[in-house]
Amino acid sequence: MTAPRFAGIDAGGTSFKLAVASDLDTVHAETRIPTTTPEETLDRVGRWLAEQGPLARVGLGAFGPVGIAPGANHGRLFVTPKLGWSGIDLLAPLARHIDAPIALDTDVNAAALAEQRRGAGQGVESFAYVTIGTGVGLGLIVSGRTARSLLHPEAGHILVPHHPARGRFPGVCGLHGSCVEGMVCSAAIEALWGAGPDSLPDEHPAWEMVGHYLGHLAFNAVMVAGVDRVILGGGIGTRPILATHVTSTLDQLVGGYSAITEARGGVEQMVRTAALGPRAGMLGALLLAMDAAA
16 A cells, blocks of 8 residues: 655745655655746646645645635735735645645744654644744744644744844834844844854854844743743754853843743753754645644
């Protein structure tokens, strides 16, 4: 009896990464398709999937903001910074090529799911996965499952107390200026410090400042969602020095409320660097498909 084949789509603003697998350890095919126009991109994705033969299910982890709840907005992008993609239905163009059901979630929730099964979230029932790169996104695993609502968390856009080194820097977020994303994304680091994050050494003061903002985001995730761990991912988040600064800020913010850290085995247990790197989104998309078929 042939094992069922599942497809995963990690849909990003730069490219769509696709894979077909029987399980996470048996990947049959992979490809990457540049994100151009919606029509061209989704057509190429659908055609590639159709060429892979019968599929039991497809998992799609999508950039957003995107409707992930059942209903009229399911699979539809809302207003997005990705030029030409606002209002696009991600699912209907794919359904023209394949007849397999599609399980949809955000790209960051999919990555969180992968970290739960194979990475830094193993053994942790509730945690936040924060990806920091061109933007800041947050995925939530609560009681072992991804948190879902009519939209999804947008914690990158929360407003927190500013770091003194900010000066008069207005932030780069087109919506909120100096929200967390507007202060720590790659464009913000380059605008404020005159160099991209890859060019800054660990001892550069930028990292302490980034840790300040992400530490406040982590504190809010712990206090509001009750997560036991915050996992840092993405091109910026996986820099090891950042976890040190986030942990320090979180510890300061917890202050005398020691129950917060004692219940979780100490503040050092509450912040981790993601373990799966850039493959987290793809593995998570495959897990969306496999879990939906279970």
